[in-house]
Amino acid sequence: xxxxxxxVSPFPxxxxxxxxxxxxxxxxxxxxxxxxxxxxxxxxxxNQVAERLHITKPALYNYFAGKTEILFACWMAGFEQAAxxxxxxxxxPGDGLTRLRALIRDYGLLMTTPRxxxxxxxxxxxxxxxxxxxxxxCKKQVDAAFRSWIAAGIEDGSxxxxxxxxxxxxxxxxxxxxxxxxxxxxxxxxxxxxxxFADRLTKGLATD
Amino acid sequence: xxxxxxxVSPFPxxxxxxxxxxxxxxxxxxxxxxxxxxxxxxxxxxNQVAERLHITKPALYNYFAGKTEILFACWMAGFEQAAxxxxxxxxxPGDGLTRLRALIRDYGLLMTTPRxxxxxxxxxxxxxxxxxxxxxxCKKQVDAAFRSWIAAGIEDGSxxxxxxxxxxxxxxxxxxxxxxxxxxxxxxxxxxxxxxFADRLTKGLATD
Amino acid sequence: xxxxxxxVSPFPxxxxxxxxxxxxxxxxxxxxxxxxxxxxxxxxxxNQVAERLHITKPALYNYFAGKTEILFACWMAGFEQAAxxxxxxxxxPGDGLTRLRALIRDYGLLMTTPRxxxxxxxxxxxxxxxxxxxxxxCKKQVDAAFRSWIAAGIEDGSxxxxxxxxxxxxxxxxxxxxxxxxxxxxxxxxxxxxxxFADRLTKGLATD
Amino acid sequence: xxxxxxxVSPFPxxxxxxxxxxxxxxxxxxxxxxxxxxxxxxxxxxNQVAERLHITKPALYNYFAGKTEILFACWMAGFEQAAxxxxxxxxxPGDGLTRLRALIRDYGLLMTTPRxxxxxxxxxxxxxxxxxxxxxxCKKQVDAAFRSWIAAGIEDGSxxxxxxxxxxxxxxxxxxxxxxxxxxxxxxxxxxxxxxFADRLTKGLATD
DNA sequence: GATGAATGAGGATTCATTCAT
DNA sequence: TATGAATGAATCCTCATTCAT
Numbered sequence: 001x002x003x004x005x006x007x008v009s010p011f012p013x014x015x016x017x018x019x020x021x022x023x024x025x026x027x028x029x030x031x032x033x034x035x036x037x038x039x040x041x042x043x044x045x046x047n048q049v050a051e052r053l054h055i056t057k058p059a060l061y062n063y064f065a066g067k068t069e070i071l072f073a074c075w076m077a078g079f080e081q082a083a084x085x086x087x088x089x090x091x092x093p094g095d096g097l098t099r100l101r102a103l104i105r106d107y108g109l110l111m112t113t114p115r116x117x118x119x120x121x122x123x124x125x126x127x128x129x130x131x132x133x134x135x136x137x138c139k140k141q142v143d144a145a146f147r148s149w150i151a152a153g154i155e156d157g158s159x160x161x162x163x164x165x166x167x168x169x170x171x172x173x174x175x176x177x178x179x180x181x182x183x184x185x186x187x188x189x190x191x192x193x194x195x196x197f198a199d200r201l202t203k204g205l206a207t208d
Numbered sequence: 209x210x211x212x213x214x215x216v217s218p219f220p221x222x223x224x225x226x227x228x229x230x231x232x233x234x235x236x237x238x239x240x241x242x243x244x245x246x247x248x249x250x251x252x253x254x255n256q257v258a259e260r261l262h263i264t265k266p267a268l269y270n271y272f273a274g275k276t277e278i279l280f281a282c283w284m285a286g287f288e289q290a291a292x293x294x295x296x297x298x299x300x301p302g303d304g305l306t307r308l309r310a311l312i313r314d315y316g317l318l319m320t321t322p323r324x325x326x327x328x329x330x331x332x333x334x335x336x337x338x339x340x341x342x343x344x345x346c347k348k349q350v351d352a353a354f355r356s357w358i359a360a361g362i363e364d365g366s367x368x369x370x371x372x373x374x375x376x377x378x379x380x381x382x383x384x385x386x387x388x389x390x391x392x393x394x395x396x397x398x399x400x401x402x403x404x405f406a407d408r409l410t411k412g413l414a415t416d
Numbered sequence: 417x418x419x420x421x422x423x424v425s426p427f428p429x430x431x432x433x434x435x436x437x438x439x440x441x442x443x444x445x446x447x448x449x450x451x452x453x454x455x456x457x458x459x460x461x462x463n464q465v466a467e468r469l470h471i472t473k474p475a476l477y478n479y480f481a482g483k484t485e486i487l488f489a490c491w492m493a494g495f496e497q498a499a500x501x502x503x504x505x506x507x508x509p510g511d512g513l514t515r516l517r518a519l520i521r522d523y524g525l526l527m528t529t530p531r532x533x534x535x536x537x538x539x540x541x542x543x544x545x546x547x548x549x550x551x552x553x554c555k556k557q558v559d560a561a562f563r564s565w566i567a568a569g570i571e572d573g574s575x576x577x578x579x580x581x582x583x584x585x586x587x588x589x590x591x592x593x594x595x596x597x598x599x600x601x602x603x604x605x606x607x608x609x610x611x612x613f614a615d616r617l618t619k620g621l622a623t624d
Numbered sequence: 625x626x627x628x629x630x631x632v633s634p635f636p637x638x639x640x641x642x643x644x645x646x647x648x649x650x651x652x653x654x655x656x657x658x659x660x661x662x663x664x665x666x667x668x669x670x671n672q673v674a675e676r677l678h679i680t681k682p683a684l685y686n687y688f689a690g691k692t693e694i695l696f697a698c699w700m701a702g703f704e705q706a707a708x709x710x711x712x713x714x715x716x717p718g719d720g721l722t723r724l725r726a727l728i729r730d731y732g733l734l735m736t737t738p739r740x741x742x743x744x745x746x747x748x749x750x751x752x753x754x755x756x757x758x759x760x761x762c763k764k765q766v767d768a769a770f771r772s773w774i775a776a777g778i779e780d781g782s783x784x785x786x787x788x789x790x791x792x793x794x795x796x797x798x799x800x801x802x803x804x805x806x807x808x809x810x811x812x813x814x815x816x817x818x819x820x821f822a823d824r825l826t827k828g829l830a831t832d
Numbered sequence: 833g834a835t836g837a838a839t840g841a842g843g844a845t846t847c848a849t850t851c852a853t
Numbered sequence: 854t855a856t857g858a859a860t861g862a863a864t865c866c867t868c869a870t871t872c873a874t
Contacts, residue, residue, distance in 0.1 A: 021854095040333040042250040045847065058850080059855055067848065123331075125248040166404055169389060170382040177381025196374055204411035229836090253864065266867080267838050275865070437833095456749040458666040461868065474871080475834055483869065539747070541664040582820055585805060586798040593797025612790055620828035645857090669843060682846080683859050691844070839871080850860080 025063045027053060033074040033114055041071060041126050071122060072131045078118040079138045081110055086145045096153020101198045103145060104171060108194035111179040120176045146171060171201050233271045235261060241282040241322055249279060249334050279330060280339045286326040287346045289318055294353045304361020309406045311353060312379060316402035319387040328384045354379060367410075379409050441479045443469060449490040449530055457487060457542050487538060488547045494534040495554045497526055502561045512569020517614045519561060520587060524610035527595040536592045562587060575618075587617050649687045651677060657698040657738055665695060665750050695746060696755045702742040703762045705734055710769045720777020725822045727769060728795060732818035735803040744800045770795060783826075795825050
């Protein structure tokens with residue numbers, strides 16, 4: 001990326017072009033996300049997003065097709081993290097209960113981050129029908145992870161027999177709720193919260 | 209209100225006037241609430257509300273000062289039901305655990321009704337600062353009920369020692385979540401859901 | 417108006433009816449006029465007028481056909497006072513200069529009263545075309561009084577030859593302006609102001 | 625700004641951009657001003673302003689923050705002319721009487737122009753409190769000019785001793801009134817009017 | 833004569849989006 | 854790629870006015 005003289009070429013290579021572009025997209029996304037969470041989607045104008053980035057409104061359209069595209073991208077950014085956690089746990093070792101606890105911890109932690117909060121703080125009805133469909137499918141994936149590991153735990157004897165669906169609802173509700181009440185400047189660290197929750201939410205489920 | 213001939217006088221008494229007015233206010237409120245839950249506050253226009261009531265938009269202003277006033281009234285209507293349940297349980301008999309279970313059932317049931325859903329489906333940032341303050345106080349009341357009965361249960365021995373705050377977060381989260389996933393046309397009746405939840409959410413807490 | 421027993425009959429005679437009605441009309445007019453001068457015609461709602469009178473908005477329509485009718489009546493109330501002054505001076509003795517000075521004093525005094533202020537503080541374009549026509553005619557009358565007495569003064573030698581029209585413009589402008597700057601709580605009493613003005617405005621005109 | 629071939633570049637330089645923008649602002653201002661004087665502020669809609677300019681309503685918001693901003697800008701445009709006249713006379717030679725006469729002429733002429741008329745035809749109560757404050761300060765400047773030159777004239781002997789405040793009221797009233805009665809298509813040219821007024825209004829004041 | 837309720841018309845303002853440059 | 858400018862669509866709200874009672 002540097003010339004023989006050690007200077008950075010002012011002519012960006014196609015490679016760097018792509019990286020720049022991608023970085024800008026990310027910047028827009030994070031800024032928008034921040035504002036959306038702060039003020040609520042409908043109270044945020046694209047002008048605000050642009051201003052905070054020191055660019056102009058139409059420039060945003062070079063990276064996103066419109067306001068809901070940004071919203072959607074925010075949501076997806078959050079989902080990717082959830083999906084990664086699920087994949088990681090899936091790939092790792094452990095019985096049903098172990099995996100469930102791991103997911104509770106990871107998903108709970110996610111809920112204390114901006115990207116994670118998007119998953120439940122955004123209103124479904126602000127998306128286009130197409131986006132809604134995709135989101136719905138993603139949510140099902142997450143739900144399926146919870147349910148399947150509960151079911152697996154019952155199967156492998158680490159979890160007492162119960163209705164996985166209802167159990168998942170309780171756990172999911174408690175975890176999602178974290179995104180509403182947890183404050184970074186609060187008394188409990190995210191890690192402490194999720195450790196507590198992992199215990200508490202599986203206490204009644206574990207066989208031992 | 210009826211003449212000797214048994215006919216209702218067409219001249220409304222002041223009493224009836226008040227009742228009529230109140231009934232209309234309620235009708236507006238329920239219609240708005242319905243639409244808000246269906247489409248989301250920002251996607252609902254006052255025209256829609258008026259149309260569904262077969263009146264005109266400005267007529268709404270005879271009953272509410274503006275759009276956010278309606279929103280606020282919806283929220284408060286939901287809160288009143290919660291407050292009533294709390295008062296009823298408070299006035300009734302039972303140890304901490306009994307009361308907690310009763311609240312879980314009542315609050316959970318509320319979450320399956322339109323008015324109850326308002327409590328958690330509306331976005332705080334759509335209210336005026338003054339409204340937000342009042343709502344915040346109301347929310348504290350509900351939270352206090354959960355925490356105080358958990359604490360009372362620990363005191364009276366019906367609940368195992370634990371952190372009432374965290375326990376309340378778990379329970380509150382699970383219950384509020386009901387408002388998001390429960391469908392009236394779903395497989396489980398509201399009563400069945402809350403009975404299950406009352407069990408499930410206190411299983412780990414009960415001393416016996 | 418009282419019965420033989422000395423009590424006032426609760427059944428108003430037609431005569432008293434008329435007086436009541438007239439009194440109410442006047443009350444509305446004065447209240448409206450007050451508000452119009454305070455806040456400007458377009459910033460005053462009929463609700464405000466009604467409220468200040470402790471009646472309801474539609475009640476106003478029993479006395480006036482609409483908002484502009486009230487405005488018009490206010491203006492006319494002011495004009496009547498001017499017309500009376502003119503008639504009184506016309507009927508009285510004195511040469512042209514004497515009469516001009518008397519008119520300056522009376523018209524100037526009028527400008528320090530609410531009714532008088534209406535004459536120049538209201539915007540012509542807030543009236544209907546018909547009202548505008550009538551007002552225009554009234555204004556001409558006042559203007560004619562000024563001009564004719566100036567002309568009469570030139571004729572009778574009390575005023576030095578000059579263009580009556582231009583002189584009237586100067587005098588009229590100075591007098592109307594009083595309505596804009598004079599405050600009841602200011603340092604000069606209305607009488608002091610108009611005495612000063614009568615002098616000042618005729619100093620250059622008088623022959624002596 | 626032009627290419628070697630003498631053609632104007634279609635790519636506006638920043639400089640030209642600024643000029644264009646400024647010119648458009650002026651155009652809006654003049655159009656609005658025209659309409660305000662024609663129909664009165666409250667009877668003019670932004671749509672009318674936009675239509676007369678062959679643009680759309682929201683385009684106006686690129687140049688002015690709102691309707692009252694336009695109103696305010698109109699007033700200020702008028703004031704600037706008055707301020708310039710005052711500064712010019714102040715900078716020039718002459719005793720108090722000479723300067724007073726010059727101001728009468730210039731201010732009187734201003735009153736026969738659209739921009740000048742704004743100074744007295746707009747209603748103070750249509751401005752925001754902040755604007756009102758600024759306008760009030762401006763008006764004081766103009767008033768101060770009249771009074772100070774009258775006082776200066778008394779000092780230097782060109783004007784007979786009198787109360788400068790009252791004299792300024794008379795002169796100001798007469799001049800402002802021009803804006804109400806003078807028509808461009810009337811019998812007297814603006815210049816003729818103000819020459820006459822300068823004479824007439826100082827006749828009683830001059831020492832000789 | 834007075835009222836509560838309802839209405840119709842209108843107007844300012846906001847904002848996502850587009851386009852020429 | 855980025856920008857200034859312009860637009861169209863939409864919405865809340867106000868208010869004079871009317872009408873049944």
